[in-house]
Amino acid sequence: MASAQHGQDHYYVPESSPWPIVAMISALLMVFGLALWINAVGLGAWIFFAGFILLAVMFYGWFSDVVRENLSNVYNAQVSRSFRQGMFWFIASEVFFFLSFFGALFYLRTIALPWLGGEGYLAMTHQLLYSGFEAVWPSAGPQPTAGEFEAMGAWGIPALNTAILLSSGATLTWAHWALKKNDQKQLIWGLIATVVLGFIFVGFQAYEYIHAYRDLNLTLEQGIYGSTFFMLTGFHGFHVIVGAIMLLAVLGRAIKGHFSPHNHFAFEAAAWYWHFVDVVWLALFVFVYWL
Structure with missing residues (x-):
């Protein structure tokens, strides 16, 4: 009871942890190993x-500590707000990450490609260097090297995947409704369907x-189209994998009964991330596949 009362009155400050050092070592090993590879x-x-295995161990250990702290009722409302603000800024950084790639795609399609095709003040360059190049998208660029x-x-498959991802957003929302009304069975089945x-x-x-x-x-060797296609869809696919792993962890906690209608930030954080992934895919489908 004293611990719970302390958690309600004071901002919780955890004890010293080895996990930041482990994270640093794992990142160093991954970057160094990748450079050698x-x-x-x-x-x-x-x-x-x-380094990757060490990173996985770090995530498991660090988040296990956070889960134990949460179940010990040492967090107060201010701590909860800090968690939400941290997740908000993390997703905001992800938004700008993808915006940089969409910005590159926009620049290539609407500015660089017409210039290479002879529009604007680079018409002379087109005549001297790429007189036979037509600025038509999709394009590998003025000097393709990997064939047609x-x-x-x-x-x-892209349209089918769009339906699948939108359906997963619906099943996750269904699970969220169940959590708010404390329906454990519907929560678990909604999470299973989403994963x-x-x-x-x-x-x-x-x-x-x-x-x-x-x-x-x-x-990837097909010039600007190949590189932008695989970079955008590949990074999105990686984020889907990360989101599915997050939801899998949330599912495990839901099965153990860790969540209540008033204490379920981990679920909300994973749900925000998943809906963000859904929105990015819709933009990908329109600007990469359709237009």
Whole structure:
């Protein structure tokens, strides 16, 4: 009771933790190992995966400590607001991360490509260097090196994945309603459905990449179209995997009965992230696949 009362009266400050140092070491190993791996030097791949495993251990240990603190009732309203503000700014940073890629796509399509095609004040450059180049999107650029390719259409797996991801947002909202009315069974089934749909999305995207490389000759080497296509969809796919893992952890906690209608920030944080991923995909579908 004294601990609970202390949590209500004071902003909780945790004890010294080894996890920030572990995070630093894991990041160092991953970056160092990746640099060696890319340059085909020695044990680069092993060092990278050792850092990745250490990173996973760090996440598990650190978040386990936070869960124990939450269940010990040491957090007050101000701590809860801090968690929400932190998640808000994290998602805000992710918004600007994707905006940078969408900005690059906009610049390439509406400014750089017309210039290379002879529009504006670079018409003389076009005549001297790329007189046979037509500024038509999709394009590998004025000097393609990987042969002809076919652009990925919107009405197939991308449209199916759009329906899947939007459906996952609906099942997650259904789970959220259940949590607010303290319906444990509906909460668990809603989370299960969301996680399953998320991994189905990733599976279809992996198949789409295989189809792109094998049948369309659409690779990272296909100039500006190939690089922007795989960078945008690839990073989004990575975020879907991260979001699905977050929801899987939330599902485990829901099964253990950790959440109540008035104490479920972990669920809310994962849900915010998942809905953010949904919105980014809608923008991807329109500007990368459709237009």
